[in-house]
Amino acid sequence: MGEKQPNEQLTTWFVRSGWSKGELARQVNRRARQIGASHISTDTSRVRRWLDGESPREPIPKILSDLFSERFGSLVAIEDLGLKAVPNLAPGSGVDLPWNGSQTVQLISDYSRSDLMLNRRGFLGTSLALTAGSALIEPMQRWLAPTPSSMPTTALTAAREGRAPTGRISGPELALLESTVRMFREWDAQNGGGLRRKAVVGQLHEVCDLLQETYPADTTRRLFQTTSQLAHLAGWMSYDIGMHPSAQKYYVLALHAAKEAGDRPFGALILSDMCRQMIHLNRSSDALELIHLAQYGSRESAGPRQQALLHAMEARAYANLGEVNKCYRAARLAEDSFGDIATTSAEEPDWLGFFSEAELNAENAHSYRDLSYHAGRSEVYALQAQPVMERAVELFSHDEKHQRSYALNLIGMASVHLLQKEPEAAASSAQQAVDIATRIRSERVNTRIRKTAEAALGEFRDVGDVVRLRDRIDTELPEFTRPQAV
Incomplete structure (x- = not known):
């Protein structure tokens, strides 16, 4: 047998982290206790053996991936550490899920139930990790594939075939469910994702129970739309509080439900938020693939407001790839599409109302700022970002319903001031963000x-x-204890 070879990939990440072997061991032990793996007891000699090529046992590879991802603010996969992930055989544990209505309902029901139970008990599940690259993009591309004729009968197909409905839900009850989703969305925009996430997950689980029965076609379609919107909102709230694997899982499940509802525009919205998450995690190539998939899938159904949103997110992805001309083109298309809103009389879905003039300015300003980062903190792009960011901040300052967006753009304004070597102005904007x-x-x-x-x-x-x-910040915004993710 050949001798073990030093794990150069793990060593590189370890050296970059600035941690000592003892500190890494302590962090692994602490995270292990958080997830209920009390049998894990790591020390400096064990860390040394990992660096020398020993393969740590489960769930340590996942723990190491989480720790390094948090340290660097971007996804560091298990494979990036020179380790092998043990395949998880639990059905529906990743993102490559069956595009099948009845299975989608069951997967959402199972996952939402696990989320509620495990969070209540304070456990962190080890079965879920972020997916990126082709393992993410290829399954998402199947969103556009025709549903196979051999697909098992779902509540939706049963309704289409004219079977007698077994479910009982009145029109007013269904309308109340839909209004509840709008209420949750408004709470999130105003107060952040940490206050109502469990309520959203609980409501999602209840709607899945309704979909175990069959209904007339239109009722079933609306129930799948409601399911998709709740799952998307659960994903968005999870993303907002730093639960990235859970956010991605909910987004994927939401996309499956949107496909069952035949709702291409909402599917494109889900993909745009998956793009946003990948930008946040420094996976810009994945972000670009996702937003292009959203644009292609909604090319015949998206109105000017949604087209503007998708172009703006495309600009964000190009900016983070350092593609200057493509970023400019996408940002200009976003502005042009937004300008077309006034000339259309088509009714827009309520879930798209958040993309206002303020949001358009905010996205484009962040694109120009990000170009500055990719150009060695160039003040040229920062100067271009400043008036656009100022316009976004001004508009949000009059919008009581989107306080989180106001805070995020004050922070963006602070970052632009820093690029322009204006520390006092940066501190002033950041102080206003702390107020919120x-x-x-x-x-x-x-x-x-x-x-x-x-x-x-x-x-x-x-x-x-x-x-x-x-x-x-040290006094009023202490370090956050991340909610336990499933």
């Missing part, structure tokens, strides 16, 4: 405030306003 952050529950907002403050301290630690900002 203390009133809502969004770890996404809190994390971005902390990162902006750290960046300011890195360059301007002698500026009093910057020091006072850091002190306030």
Whole structure:
């Protein structure tokens, strides 16, 4: 047998992290206790053996992937660490799921139930990890594939075939369910994802129970739409509080439900939010693939507002790839499409109303700012971002329903000021964001405030306003204890 070879990939990530072997061992043990794996007891000698090529036992590879991903703010897969992931044989544990209505309902029901139960008990499941690359993109492409004629009969197909419905739900009850989704969406926009996530997951589980029965075709379609919107909202809220694997799982399940409802525009919205998550995780190529899939799938159904949203997210993906001309083109198309809204009389879905002039300016401003990062912190792109970001901040300052977006764009404004070497102005914008952050529950907002403050301290630690900002964050926005994910 050949001798073990040092694990150079793991060693590279370990050295970059700045951790000692003892610190990594302590973090692994702490995370193991959080997930109920009390049998794990790692020390410095064990870490040394991993670096020397020993393969750690489950669930340590997943723990290491989570720890390094959090350390670097981007997805560090198990394979990136030179380790092998043990295939999870539990049905529906990943993203490559069957495009089948009855199985979709069962998967959503099972996952939402597990989410509620495991979070209540304070456990962190080890069965779910983020999926990226072709393992993510290829299954999502099947969203557009025709449903096979051999597909098992679902509630929807049973209704289409004219079978007698077995379910009982009145028109007013169904309308109330749909209005509840709108209410949850408004709460999220105003207060952040941390306050109502469990309520959304609970409602999702209840709607899945309804779909165990059959209904007339239109009722079944509306129930699948409601299911898709609740699953999407559960994903969005999970993303907002840093539960990325759970967010991705809910997004994928939401896309499956949207396909059952025949709702291409909402499927495109789901894919645009999956794109946003991949940008957040520094997987820009994946983000671009997802947004192109959304654009292609909705090319015959998207109105000008949704086209503007998709072009704006395309610009974000190109900006994070450093593709300047393509970013400019997509941002310009977003502006042109948004301008067409006034000339159309077509009714728009309520879930698209969030994409306002403020959101358009916000997305394009962040694209120009991100180009600055990719061009070595070029002030040219920062100067271009500034008036667009200022316009977004001004519009959001008058919008009480989207306080989280207001906070995120104040942070974006702070980052633009830092690129222009204006620490006092950056601290002022960040302080306003802290005012909002203390009133809502969004770890996404809190994390971005902390990162902006750290960046300011890195360059301007002698500026009093910057020091006072850091002190306030330490006092009023303590480190977040991430909710236990399934």
